[in-house]
Amino acid sequence: MDAITNSSNPLVDPIQTMNGASSSTLTPVSIASPVNNSGAAYYVSTxxxxxxxxxxxxxxxxxxxxxxxxxVKAGDTILVQPGTYTELITLGKSGNSESGYITLKANGNVTLRDPDPIVxxxxxxxxxxxxxxxxxxxxFRIENTSWAGISLRDANNMIVQNNHTYETGASGIIVLPETYYDGGEREITNKNIKILNNTVERANWRWQGNGDENGTQEALSIWGVDGFEVANNTLKEGSREGIDAKVGSRNGSIHGNIVTGQALVSGTFIRGxxxxxxxxxxxxxxxxxNIDVYDNVVFNNTADAIVIADEVPNQGDVSNIRIYNNVVYNNGIRGVNGGQGIGVNSNVRNVEIVNNTLVKNVQEIFIDGIDYLGGYKSHDILVRNNIFSDSAYRNGIIEDVDNVTLDNNLFSDKFERLYDGGSGLGNLKASNNTTVKSVEFVSLDGNDFHLTSASRAIDIGSLEIGQYAQIDMDGKPRNQGAGLDLGAYEYSGLR
Ligand SMILES: [Ca+2]
Ligand SMILES: [Ca+2]
Ligand SMILES: [Ca+2]
Ligand SMILES: [Ca+2]
Incomplete structure (x- = not known):
């Protein structure tokens, strides 16, 4: 495994152990270690x-x-002095593995602007x-662009960190292939990409409707990338989707991000x-x-929170996905959209959804493998040690899927059924699920979903979880006290 996929093991990942809801405000540590700064420094000034x-x-x-x-050679650094620069910057060369990265660094407050933000x-x-x-x-701060803030096509070994994109026409940051290549392996043209500690604010800000050239793609798009880490970024306010890994992206992780205020267009019914x-x-x-999604805080988004799907059922599928330690709350608008906390659609197999805390979404868990997108019937979905609480509409739905394990989860008792649906459901193993009137969070209204000593979620979890989930969202070991707790946070106080 290379440095990127190492991050899927939280025990050895220094970033993960520092994680928490406020992690994006921390200075990144050691993440840029592959960067070789031993070369020359050059300067740019207004x-x-x-x-x-x-x-x-x-x-x-x-x-x-x-x-x-x-x-300017591999291993060199370009320091851009404070000020505003209005130009398109097209990287004209590459670093290399022997001499290292070329660093392009804002040496203070540097704003980059699109010389023609409409065209x-x-x-x-x-x-x-x-x-x-x-x-x-x-x-860098990059603002008011016609399309993306940062756009990397057919890229390899790139680090994009500590930037702030603002009111971009389309994506704040996107990695993509030069063309669609008709799909398949040919479309996986990017390798080893790290997107770290950036703020992506008001992406797709000129989006007017389907077919509008200025508002395609997502706030942060990982398209056709083998080996990626999207960590500790903050996404706030955006017209469309937030972080999107797609079209065969693989061997990657999305962790420690704060994602809020996305899909603002939902409910406005712009051109469908x-x-x-x-x-x-x-x-x-x-x-x-082979993708890990963990330690993210996903809240107050207008539509769904975390969804695993396959929009093109006849070409490729989705497998070996782990979703854990995420805190997901207040997503969706009842009566307007599905507001899924975690969703699994068709053509998807081998998904582990473990130790997440989902609260006050329209619905918390949505597993429906056929009707939505076509493709084969999804199978082998594990839902374990999660908290699903205080939904607006229902706990969720499970149908049109085979081999589902739903155990050791905690539900609030607001609804008669643990889940709706049930048609086309083969081999469901549901056991040891608990319903309670109140989970007894530190503050349900204040959105602090740590557990208090009165919570039933304490010590009733299954020990049968992957090595990846042995550390909780705060970086503390699980299985403290008399057993392992449910949800993203292990309780470590006295009872
Ligand atoms: Ca332009
Ligand atoms: Ca597909
Ligand atoms: Ca269905
Ligand atoms: Ca415990």
Whole structure:
């Protein structure tokens, strides 16, 4: 396993152990370790000149000049001095594994602006690249763009960290193939991508409806990527979907992110579009597999929270997905959309949904493998040690799926049935589920879903969970006291 997939083991991942609801405010640690900064440093300043040598005393003037200059090599750093730069920056070269990344870093408060924020087609980003690798893009504010903020096509070994995109026409950050390639393995053109500690705010801000060229894709899109880590980012306010890993993206993780205020268009019924998930795994035109989604806080999104699906059933499927330690609350609008806390649709197999806390969504757990998208009947879904509480409409639905294990979960007793549906359901093993009048969170109204000593969720969990889930969302070991607790947070106080 390489450095990216190592992150799926929380015991050895320094980022994960620092995680919590406030993790995105922390300075990243050691995550950029592969970056080699031993090379030369060059400078860009608003009062420089592109005829200068690019030193601190005689800096260049434009960022795009710097990223294309022959003298800049793998392992070098370009420091962009404070100020506002209005230009499109097209990365013109690559670093390499021997000499390291090329670092493009904001050396203070640097704002990048689209020179023409209305004109610009599909794939344009204020920072953009095609078929390049080994760049570390660090610390920029990018605002008011025609399409993306940062757009990386056919990219490898990229780190995008500590940036803030604001009011982008389409995605804040997107990794994508140059063309659709008709799907299949050919569309997996990106490798080893880390998107860390960024803020993506008001993505798809010019979206007007289906077919609008300025508002396609999602706030943070991982498209056709083998090996990815999307960690500790904050997404707030966005017209469409939030974090979307799709079209055969695989061997990756989405963790420690805060996702709120996405799918603002939902309920407005603009040309038939009704929003999308805050975190979305969509296999689409190629096989998607081996993905961990954990330690995310997903709340106050207008539509669904975390959904696993396959929009193109006849090409590729989705398998080996783990969803754990997520806190998911107040998503959806009853009567307007499904408001799913965690959803599993068709063409999906081998999903483990473990130790999540889901509260006050329209419905908490939605497993329906056929009617929605077509494809084969989903199978082998494990739902264990979760808390499903205080839903607006119902606990959820389970149907059209085979081999479902639903055990050791806690439900609030608001509804007669643990789940609706039930047709086309083969081999459900439901056991040791508990219903309670109140979960006894620290604060249901205040959205603090740690457990109090009175909670029934304490010590009644199944020990049969993967190694990946042995640490709770706060970074504490599970199985304290007399047993393992349900939900994202292990109780560690006295009872
Ligand atoms: Ca433009
Ligand atoms: Ca597919
Ligand atoms: Ca169905
Ligand atoms: Ca315990």
């Amino acid at each position: 009062n420089g000149s592109d005829d200068n040598p690019g030193t601190s005393d005689q800096p260049w003037k434009t960022v795009n000049y710097a990223v294309n200059k022959d003298i 610009g087609g599909f794939r344009e980003g204020v920072i953009q690249s095609a078929n390049k690798g080994y760049w570390n893009i660090d610390g 579009y009704n929003g999308g998930p805050a975190i979305y795994l969509d296999g689409n035109r190629a096989d998607m597999f």
